[in-house]
Amino acid sequence: MPESKRAALALFVLMFVSYANAEETGKTANSQEVPKQFNVTAYTRYLLPSRVEAQPGKVSILEAGGEGGYDFKILDKLPMTISAAIDYIGIGKTIPRPLPSSLINMGITLEGKVPIFKIKNTYLGASINPSFATDVHCFGSKSFLIPTRVVIIYIPNNQMTFICGPEFFTDFDNDTQIIGGMIYTPTDKITLYLTTEYPHILYKVNDKLDLLAEGQWVLFNQYKVRNGNDDNILVSYREAWVGGGFHFRPSKCIDTSFSAGGVFNRQLRFHHAGEKIDIDKGYYLQGVASVDF
Numbered sequence: 001m002p003e004s005k006r007a008a009l010a011l012f013v014l015m016f017v018s019y020a021n022a023e024e025t026g027k028t029a030n031s032q033e034v035p036k037q038f039n040v041t042a043y044t045r046y047l048l049p050s051r052v053e054a055q056p057g058k059v060s061i062l063e064a065g066g067e068g069g070y071d072f073k074i075l076d077k078l079p080m081t082i083s084a085a086i087d088y089i090g091i092g093k094t095i096p097r098p099l100p101s102s103l104i105n106m107g108i109t110l111e112g113k114v115p116i117f118k119i120k121n122t123y124l125g126a127s128i129n130p131s132f133a134t135d136v137h138c139f140g141s142k143s144f145l146i147p148t149r150v151v152i153i154y155i156p157n158n159q160m161t162f163i164c165g166p167e168f169f170t171d172f173d174n175d176t177q178i179i180g181g182m183i184y185t186p187t188d189k190i191t192l193y194l195t196t197e198y199p200h201i202l203y204k205v206n207d208k209l210d211l212l213a214e215g216q217w218v219l220f221n222q223y224k225v226r227n228g229n230d231d232n233i234l235v236s237y238r239e240a241w242v243g244g245g246f247h248f249r250p251s252k253c254i255d256t257s258f259s260a261g262g263v264f265n266r267q268l269r270f271h272h273a274g275e276k277i278d279i280d281k282g283y284y285l286q287g288v289a290s291v292d293f
Contacts, residue, residue: 001191004202004212004237004260005218008081011042014056014144018267020073025126033293036170037070037071037292037293038068038292038293039068039069039290039291039293040066040067040068040290040291040293041066041067041068041288041289041290041291042064042288042289042290043063043064043065043066043286043287043288043289044063044064044286044287045063045284045285045286046061046062046063046158046284046285046286047060047061047062047063047092047239047263047266047282047284048058048060048282048283048284048285049092049282050266050279050280050281050282051279051280052095052241052277052278052280053278053279053280055092055095055096055097055277056094056095056096057094057095057096057241058093058094058095059091059093059094059095059099059188059277059279060076060091060093061089061090061091061092061094062088062089062090062092063087063088063089063090063102063290064087064088064090064245065085065086065087065088066085066086067083067084067085068084068085069082069083070082070083070119071082078114079112079113079114080110080112081109081110081112081175082108082109082110083108083111084106084107084108084109084121085106085107085108085109085218086104086105086106086190087104087105088102088103089102089103089104089237090189091103092100094291095205095277097277098227099133099172099277100135100223101136101239101270102135102136103133103134103135103223103225103235104133104134104135104136104223105131105132105133105134105221105223106131106132107129107130107132107145108129108130108211109127109128109129110127110128110129111123111125111126111127111128112127113125114127115277116152116179121154121155121275122152122153122154122155122156122264123152123153123155124150124151124152124153125149125150125151125152125153125163125165126148126150126151127146127149127196128146128147128148129145129146129147130144130145130146131144131146132143132144132150133172133221133222133223133224134223134224134225135223135225135226137225137226137231138226138231138232139222139224140231141223142224142231142232143223143249145169145170145171145172146169147167147168147169147170147208148167148168148169149166149167149168149179150165150166151163151165151179152164152165153181158185158220159184159185159186159280160182160183160184160185161182161183161184162181162182163179163180163181163182163183163195164178164179164180164181164230165178165179165180165204166178166179167179171220171221171222171236172222172224173222174221174236176220178194178196179196179197180195180196180199181193181195181196181199182194182195183195188204189203189204190204191204192274196247198214198216199214199215199216200212200213200214200215200272201213201214202247207249208246208248208250209246209247209248209249210246210248211244211245211246211247212244212245212246212257212259213243213244214242214243214244214245214259214261215233215240215241215242216236216239216240216241217240218237218239220236220237220269221236221238222234222235222236223236223237228257229271230272233271233272234270234271234272234287235268235269235270235271236268236269236271237266237267237268237269238265238266238267238269239263239264239265239266240254240263240264240265240266241261241262241263241264241284242261242262243259243260243261243262243284243286244259244261245257245258245259245260246258246259246284252292253288253291253292253293254289254290254291254292255290255291256285256287256288256289256290257286257287257288258287258288259285259286260283260284260285260286261283261284262281262282262283262284263281263284264281264282265281266278266279266281266282268279273279
């Protein structure tokens with residue numbers, strides 16, 4: 001099935017379940033008001049220069065990005081969130097091998113979550129994310145993707161949330177991957193976000209300060225870039241990192257975090273040439289800020 005049709009199908013299923021559930025229970029989402037709310041998040045992560053295997057010189061990477069989201073309801077029944085995001089990877093090097101100076105992923109996401117009728121504490125979530133994954137030269141149909149996900153969310157109590165489902169068209173090979181995990185709050189002070197996207201642990205010191213342990217595993221994000229006259233070169237980038245820091249909330253609408261740690265298992269792969277560049281382990285510094293309006 002073409003990815004555009006599968007994305008449309010995911011959205012249709014979400015809307016159908018929402019309306020069917022409203023008819024079944026005799027209620028609409030109006031009984032649970034969803035406030036209109038803006039949220040803006042920005043981050044910067046700097047990976048210090050590291051040596052490259054079998055080549056002289058070093059590679060440094062600056063990752064930065066942001067996302068803005070807005071909560072609303074379709075026809076006063078279907079709670080949705082629409083957001084726009086951009087993620088930028090700037091690559092600095094002293095090695096002789098040419099590398100793309102930047103990699104960019106930017107797009108729009110539409111997502112929603114609704115109860116599954118007659119199944120207690122269980123929800124269906126779906127999202128579509130039309131986006132471009134490229135360098136600064138190759139925005140166009142060749143670098144266009146529509147990642148689509150459908151997940152089941154089960155919340156048995158106030159302490160636990162389980163999430164699981166497939167994500168389609170995550171790269172240019174039209175791969176499918178399973179996403180999911182668990183959010184668990186064993187005590188008032190500890191929250192474990194054991195998810196595939198951003199696993200981390202928070203320890204609450206007080207109402208303004210949390211201690212943070214975090215990690216991330218990126219499995220070959222793919223990009224279409226230009227190399228000479230060819231603007232259809234497939235490049236993928238992989239990294240993993242583990243670190244710690246703190247969350248600080250100076251006010252109810254502002255959330256910040258600062259962290260540092262180690263980065264490893266890094267690789268740039270050029271698929272057309274069957275070539276890979278392995279970057280040695282190193283260190284990162286990261287800052288994140290989020291504002292609610």
